[in-house]
Amino acid sequence: MSGHYRDQLRDQPLDVEFLCEETVYSGFRDYSVAELRHARLGEGRPIGPMKREFLTIGEVAIIIPYDPRRDSIVVIRQFRLGAAKLTPNGAAIELPAGLVDPGETADETAARELTEETGLEALAIERCFSLLPSPGMLLEHANFYLAIVDASNLAYKAGEADEHEDIHPILAPVDDILAAVDEGRVLNGFLITGLHWFARKGRARAQALQGTLFDDQEGT
CATH class of the missing domain: 3.90.79.10 (Nucleoside Triphosphate Pyrophosphohydrolase)
Structure with missing residues (x-):
């Protein structure tokens, strides 16, 4: 596809590495914390590690x-x-x-x-x-x-x-x-x-x- 990645109006792949994941609360919905790092957009150099919380629906x-x-x-x-x-x-x-x-x-x-x-x-x-x-x-x-x-x-x-x-x-x-x-x-x-x-x-x-x-x- 032609054009710089910034100009492509579509979701794109990204290298993401999940280092660990923990469910900190299990109830009507599970609440978890993940430690991860991902490639910097357009460069490939990593960002992280970082922690992100998420709710599983x-x-x-x-x-x-x-x-x-x-x-x-x-x-x-x-x-x-x-x-x-x-x-x-x-x-x-x-x-x-x-x-x-x-x-x-x-x-x-x-x-x-x-x-x-x-x-x-x-x-x-x-x-x-x-x-x-x-x-x-x-x-x-x-x-x-x-x-x-x-x-x-x-x-x-x-x-x-x-x-x-x-x-x-x-x-x-x-x-x-x-x-x-x-x-x-x-x-x-x-x-x-x-x-x-x-x-x-x-x-x-x-x-x-x-x-x-x-x-x-x-x-x-």
Whole structure:
């Protein structure tokens, strides 16, 4: 690829050596400390050793459940610790999401979490994009899915009682939930990221996904 490494608009490899790693707290999330050194950007000379702390989250599936007949997206409201600590609004709005369980693929998680948190089954679903939410501190890999749903039987309440989940699904017209993002009435990062993507590509992607659904129905 031509051009200096500074001008290449892509993530690039870097030589990193992890010297040691210790989990200092194991709980709902594991908190660890690593000692490492890495090559200096563009030079190769090492920087370090240095210590860096990180929280291990894992792989996550986030679902954008879209009902094309109603031109609406299903969002959920639930308690979030960060929202309660940093704002007056502990009952935050977000997209359905969940951790990938051991032995499960992200695709399977997306379908499962959609049902657990909204009561809906995906008529069609596909992975759209991935991101690292906060790679300076979190070991978390987020995968975003678009799901076609029929929200006529949207659950009033959802969630797993043994996990202390208290979830209220909401059918939000696309233009209304986008306005909530633009006006700063919702702050969840996954929600804002997913809806910015949907505003640019969502309806066209949903139309194509619906086409595959109809093709599958015709083939049965």
